[in-house]
Amino acid sequence: MTAAQAELQIDRPSLADGAALWRIARDSKTLDLNSSYSYLLWCRDFAATTVVARDEDGRPVGFVTGYVRPDRPHTLLVWQVAVDETHRGRGLAGTMLDGLAARTAAELGVTTVETTITPGNTASERLFASFAERHGARLEREVLFGTDLFPDGPHEPEVLHRIGPLAR
Template sequence: MKIRRPCAEDGARIWRLVESSGVLDCNSAYVYLLLCTHFSDTCAVAEEDGKLLGFVTGYRLPDKPDTWFVWQVGVGSAARGRGIGKRLLRAVLTRHDDLHAIEATVSPSNRASRALFGSLARELRAPLREAAGFASPLFPDSHEDEPVLRIGPFSEYLLRDRPGRALPADRPELRPRLS
C-alpha cells in the first residue's frame, strides 16, 4: 500500500468512493478536485495496485494556521479494518512540523470516526475535547448536529524523525515520559 499526496486525477476517484460508501456526505466532484489540487499538502490517498483504498481531506484553519481541519476520512469497504484511516491522518501530520492540533466535526452517531480520532489522540498523548459545532438546523436537510472534536495541543517532538517521522506507537523512545 502506498500513501501519497492526491493529484487532480484522484478527485473523481474520491468522489466515487464517497458516493459508494453510503455513509459519507457526498460533496460535488468539483470540491474533491479543489481539495486534491489546492489543498493536496493537507490531504492524502492510499492506494494499492492502482486501486484507491481510502483518503483523507482537510486544510489549515485560516484563523488558526497550526490547526488542521479534517474534512473527511473515507476507506473503501473492502479495505476497512487495516488501520488505513489512522495511517492517512498520520501521513499528513508527518509532513508538517508546525501543526499542533486537529479539528473535525463528527456527528454523535459516527462511532467509527469518533473511535479513529480517540485512538489518534491517545497515540499523540494529546487531549481530545468536544465543543459545539454546527447545529442540525443550520443544514438544509435532516442532519445530525456536527460537534467539533479537537485533538491537541500535541508536541512537534511526536512527529520528529524524518523521513517518515515516526509517531510514538512506532518509536517507543520518542514517547513522553510520564511522572
C-alpha cells in the same frame, strides 16, 4: 504497520485522483457526498493537507481531506476520511491520519487537529480518540453546528473534536 498496510502507498493526491475520491466517498454511504468538482479542487488546491492511499496498482483506496484553518494556521481541519470497502478493517484510516498529521506538522507547523463528527458515528469517534491517544494529546468536544443551522432539511449536529497539542 500490518502486511496489508505495507502494500499500500500513502502520498499526496494528484488531480487525476479526484474522480476516485468522489467514488470512494459516494460508495461509503456514510459521508456527506460533495460534488465531483469539489474533489477535483481538493486534489488541486489542498493536496498539501490531503493524503491518498494507493494499492499496489496505484489506484486510490482511501483518502483524508483537510485544510489549515485560515484564522488558526497551526490547526488542521480534517474534512473527510474514507476507505474503500475492500480495504476496511485494516487500520488504514488511522495510518492515513497519522501520516497526514506528521507531514503537516513537519511542513506547515500543525500542532492541533480538528474534525466534526455527528453523534452516533462511533467509528469516527474511535478513530479520532485513538489518534489523540497515540499522539499524547487532549481531546475536547463541543457542538460546532447545531441542527438548526442546516438549511437543507434534517441534519444531525456536528460535534467539533479538537485534538492537541500533538506530542508525537
